[in-house]
Amino acid sequence: MLDINYADVIPDIEYFVNRKSTPGWSIVKSTIDFHDLTYIYGGRAVYFANGEEYKLQQGDLIYIPDGYVREAYTYPEDPVQSFAVNFHIHSLSGNRENLVLPFDRVMKIGISGDIISLYSELDHAWVEKSFNYEMRARAIFMLILDKLFNRIASGLPMQQEDERLASVKQYILHNYMNKIELNQLAAIAGLNPVYLGAYFKKANGCSIKQYITRIRVNNAESLLSTGGYTVSEAAMKSGFDDLFYFSKVFRNSKGYAPSVLLKGKTHS
Secondary structure (H helix, E strand, O other), X not given: OOOOOXXXXXXXXXXXXXXXXXXXXXXXXXXXXXXXXEEEEEOOEEEEEOOEEEEEOOOEEEEEXXXXXXXXXXXXXXXXXXXXEEEEEEEOOOOOOOOOOOOOOEEEOOOOHHHHHHHHHHHHXXXXXXXXXXXXXXXXXXXXXXXXXXXXXXXXXXXOOOHHHHHHHHHHHHHOOOOOOHHHHHHHHOOOHHHHHHHHHHHHOOOHHHHHHHHHHHHHHHHHHHOOOOHHHHHHHOOOOOHHHHHHHHHHHHOOOOHHHHOOOOOO
């Protein structure tokens, strides 16, 4: 259980990155003056926190508090892919010196569809940098922290996702721009296609098709936010070959048309 009420904790994001590392990526050893929360969604890396070594892989989340000595590098043969948030902590009841979040140094949370979706939203808000984006990014990050707090408060261990489903999600994350067949995913998981579909939905609260569509829409949103892509190009690069269908599912998912992003407007 949590010994401190964290309901009034407010994170202030200093830096966020959807990191897709090169084989030579590393973080130089230094003392950080912020909190680092990094979620590994692909590849592998080695992190050091105050000299302690942590070998990380897909589904791991590492938390390094303010004041720690941090260092990291990836495996050249399996470059790490991660969402990294560097942030400060404030409190509604006044600043708390040396406030540390109640997380283990490494938490094995698996490849969680809802967590990935929230990080994708955070990625979009950060790269778009529309009016008041800091508040939106903070709100999304607080939802991520809330999910972690609730798991800790429940007294239950972090959920370990079935490796078969994790392998399916990993394949989707790397191949969403291509046509994906259920039989392909079933072969990867070593399961009957019908059973896989039912099992995936029970574990994730959405069908495989819905999960693929979510990843594709989030990627298209990110591409359009960064600029340089037409709606048609963003759709094609995200795995949609029907522009009308893409526009329809995008609007249903986001509540606004993809063309809105081309005009530099925020959605309402």
